[in-house]
Amino acid sequence: MSRLEKKFKQLQDSGRKGLITFITAGDPDLEATCALVETLAAAGADVVELGVPFSDPLADGPTIQKASGRALKQGVTLKKILETVIEIRRRSDIPLVLMSYYNPIFSYNLERFVADAVSAGVDGVIVPDLPLEESLPLRNLAAGRLAVVPLAAPTTAEARLQEIVAAGSGFLYYVTVTGITGARSDLPPELTATLDRVKKIAADLPLAAGFGISTPEQARLVGKHSDAVIVGSALVEIISRSGGGAAGRRELFDFVESLRRSLDAVAIPCVS
Amino acid sequence: MSTEIFAVPDDRGYFGVFGGRFVPETLIAALDELNSAWERFRHDADFQEELEGWLKDYCGRPTPLYRARKLEAELDIKEIYLKREDLAHTGAHKINNTIGQALLACRMGKRRLIAETGAGQHGVATATAAALFGLDCEVYMGEKDIERQAMNVYRMELLGAKVIPVSSGSRTLKDATNEAIRDWVTNVGDTHYIIGSVVGPHPYPAMVRDFQRVIGVETRRQILAINDLLPDVIFACVGGGSNAIGIFHPFLEDDLQLVGVEAAGTGIASGAHSAPLSAGRPGVLHGSMSYLLQTEDGQIKEAHSISAGLDYPGVGPEHSFLKDTGRAQYISVTDAEALEALRLLCRVEGIIPALESAHALAGVMLEAERLRDKVVVINLSGRGDKDVATLANLEAGEGK
Numbered sequence: 328m329s330r331l332e333k334k335f336k337q338l339q340d341s342g343r344k345g346l347i348t349f350i351t352a353g354d355p356d357l358e359a360t361c362a363l364v365e366t367l368a369a370a371g372a373d374v375v376e377l378g379v380p381f382s383d384p385l386a387d388g389p390t391i392q393k394a395s396g397r398a399l400k401q402g403v404t405l406k407k408i409l410e411t412v413i414e415i416r417r418r419s420d421i422p423l424v425l426m427s428y429y430n431p432i433f434s435y436n437l438e439r440f441v442a443d444a445v446s447a448g449v450d451g452v453i454v455p456d457l458p459l460e461e462s463l464p465l466r467n468l469a470a471g472r473l474a475v476v477p478l479a480a481p482t483t484a485e486a487r488l489q490e491i492v493a494a495g496s497g498f499l500y501y502v503t504v505t506g507i508t509g510a511r512s513d514l515p516p517e518l519t520a521t522l523d524r525v526k527k528i529a530a531d532l533p534l535a536a537g538f539g540i541s542t543p544e545q546a547r548l549v550g551k552h553s554d555a556v557i558v559g560s561a562l563v564e565i566i567s568r569s570g571g572g573a574a575g576r577r578e579l580f581d582f583v584e585s586l587r588r589s590l591d592a593v594a595i596p597c598v599s
Numbered sequence: 600m601s602t603e604i605f606a607v608p609d610d611r612g613y614f615g616v617f618g619g620r621f622v623p624e625t626l627i628a629a630l631d632e633l634n635s636a637w638e639r640f641r642h643d644a645d646f647q648e649e650l651e652g653w654l655k656d657y658c659g660r661p662t663p664l665y666r667a668r669k670l671e672a673e674l675d676i677k678e679i680y681l682k683r684e685d686l687a688h689t690g691a692h693k694i695n696n697t698i699g700q701a702l703l704a705c706r707m708g709k710r711r712l713i714a715e716t717g718a719g720q721h722g723v724a725t726a727t728a729a730a731l732f733g734l735d736c737e738v739y740m741g742e743k744d745i746e747r748q749a750m751n752v753y754r755m756e757l758l759g760a761k762v763i764p765v766s767s768g769s770r771t772l773k774d775a776t777n778e779a780i781r782d783w784v785t786n787v788g789d790t791h792y793i794i795g796s797v798v799g800p801h802p803y804p805a806m807v808r809d810f811q812r813v814i815g816v817e818t819r820r821q822i823l824a825i826n827d828l829l830p831d832v833i834f835a836c837v838g839g840g841s842n843a844i845g846i847f848h849p850f851l852e853d854d855l856q857l858v859g860v861e862a863a864g865t866g867i868a869s870g871a872h873s874a875p876l877s878a879g880r881p882g883v884l885h886g887s888m889s890y891l892l893q894t895e896d897g898q899i900k901e902a903h904s905i906s907a908g909l910d911y912p913g914v915g916p917e918h919s920f921l922k923d924t925g926r927a928q929y930i931s932v933t934d935a936e937a938l939e940a941l942r943l944l945c946r947v948e949g950i951i952p953a954l955e956s957a958h959a960l961a962g963v964m965l966e967a968e969r970l971r972d973k974v975v976v977i978n979l980s981g982r983g984d985k986d987v988a989t990l991a992n993l994e995a996g997e998g999k
């Protein structure tokens with residue numbers, strides 16, 4: 328069983344909701360990334376998503392765009408991120424998922440990417456600009472070795488959602504808003520009902536919901552209707568404000584811990 | 600060459616290995632909707648008749664095919680014809696596409712148009728179509744382009760569009776396109792995104808091509824009426840590639856040469872250019888697989904050209920396909936060569952071409968030797984009024 332599968336099984340067995348945290352790798356630098364992953368894990372994150380910076384992140388709002396820009400200025404590359412993962416794996420067993428636009432992976436070479444990611448200790452990959460129809464080459468290479476996490480959105484029709492779930496692995500990343508990443512004060516009012524519907528279709532894949540979630544209250548609400556909650560821009564915002572040093576890590580720890588507590592207050596166990 | 604290989608794209612939007620749909624899941628439903636609308640209306644007699652009506656009475660089509668005899672004498676080339684897209688309404692070929700897509704948006708019930716623009720020609724053409732059909736219009740434009748194409752910003756505003764400055768990245772067309780896509784992802788329900796060239800996810804490259812084919816269809820009819828023979832070579836500049844594919848496409852199965860001219864900026868070797876077909880490698884940008892300017896690590900490189908409309912690190916997937924199959928050849932000319940061509944056309948023919956279009960002429964000048972006894976058509980994609988300020992600044996800088 329892979330680290331991701333094991334984690335979701337544990338969560339389900341204990342009736343807890345998963346907390347998936349996103350940070351941009353290399354923001355402010357890769358050394359900080361190692362430490363930040365440990366902070367996230369210590370504060371109660373179940374899975375860490377590492378964003379691979381890209382020059383043209385068209386699914387991202389200003390917060391992650393800027394983080395991406397800062398990382399690129401540091402000379403961060405996919406290759407260096409994989410080296411950092413090796414470093415992280417020396418100390419931590421937390422499931423790690425890379426979030427990368429397609430071109431850096433395609434340019435690296437798909438086959439070599441899958442091999443290097445697996446051997447570095449990466450558990451899955453999320454590619455926001457690689458929809459079902461285009462992901463077959465990557466899925467074929469990754470099969471059984473690396474989860475290729477599919478995305479679904481409010482605009483995804485039901486029949487298509489079934490195909491997406493059938494082809495996916497790891498978990499289903501449900502995009503909670505019709506839009507780009509970034510903290511939002513309001514989530515769509517119909518979201519909880521939608522998540523319940525999606526959960527019925529995605530019975531075989533853990534359901535994680537993200538985009539816009541930035542407060543413990545939102546996390547709790549979404550957690551009630553999913554298996555896991557994904558928080559990104561709110562964390563990246565803290566790092567950009569307070570840095571990747573002791574002060575930033577402290578603040579990040581407190582915030583992630585508050586998300587954790589809020590999620591753990593979701594009383595109802597995961598019913599299918 | 601067999602005809603089937605040019606019956607592209609396939610139903611997933613692939614021209615050989617190029618094209619496809621590399622976009623966030625949120626947009627797939629909208630692309631499907633657009634594709635079915637386009638599949639339906641491209642064969643719909645009423646739609647086509649209405650489109651033809653607007654192209655004729657509103658855009659001034661057909662545009663002339665003008666024999667440039669003084670240019671022939673100057674360059675010592677047998678025959679040169681200019682396809683005068685500069686005489687189309689708003690001053691460039693871009694209007695062919697925006698009228699078509701705006702009509703389609705009306706049929707789909709979308710009341711808001713968004714667009715990206717580099718030179719501002721596509722923005723102006725979109726704003727024009729929006730005014731004509733009573734639609735809301737917002738245009739994304741890089742801050743750098745807003746500076747160098749100030750007149751077009753003013754034109755868009757006069758036409759009732761809102762111009763949204765883009766300050767990210769290189770502050771040019773690439774970044775304006777990112778921002779337009781982000782807007783579309785967010786407002787996909789009521790908004791139609793009018794892409795300005797044969798780029799983007801399927802069905803855009805095929806659909807925009809089909810709207811621009813009118814250039815080549817007319818050229819064919821016009822040259823046959825004059826000469827009773829097809830030309831030997833057709834030259835067009837290539838930014839995203841819409842004016843080039845528009846004039847090339849109706850001739851793909853004929854025995855003649857097609858030459859696309861990319862912007863070499865300050866020279867390919869300098870690294871500051873916009874010539875992905877000449878000096879890039881395949882990758883994914885803005886929704887499709889095509890030749891790209893990128894770093895070793897797959898980051899998109901900033902392009903450079905004196906011409907804002909060519910200042911883009913990508914190119915339409917069909918051009919990548921035509922390059923790899925050898926059906927079209929792609930060359931590049933520098934900023935300086937384009938400027939020289941622009942000045943020559945002003946002087947000998949009394950036509951101020953757009954800086955973009957001047958690249959096509961510069962390509963002919965570069966290859967004049969081998970074209971001596973040839974019949975050459977140049978797609979004069981737009982007029983140069985928008986570039987006059989840039990030229991004046993340059994001359995001031997040169998101390999002329």
Ligand SMILES: Cc1ncc(COP(=O)(O)O)c(C=O)c1O
Binds near residue numbers: 719908
């Ligand atoms: C006059 C003119 N020609 C050419 C272009 C380049 O676009 P494309 O390669 O799609 O024709 C532009 C773009 O702004 C333009 O304004």
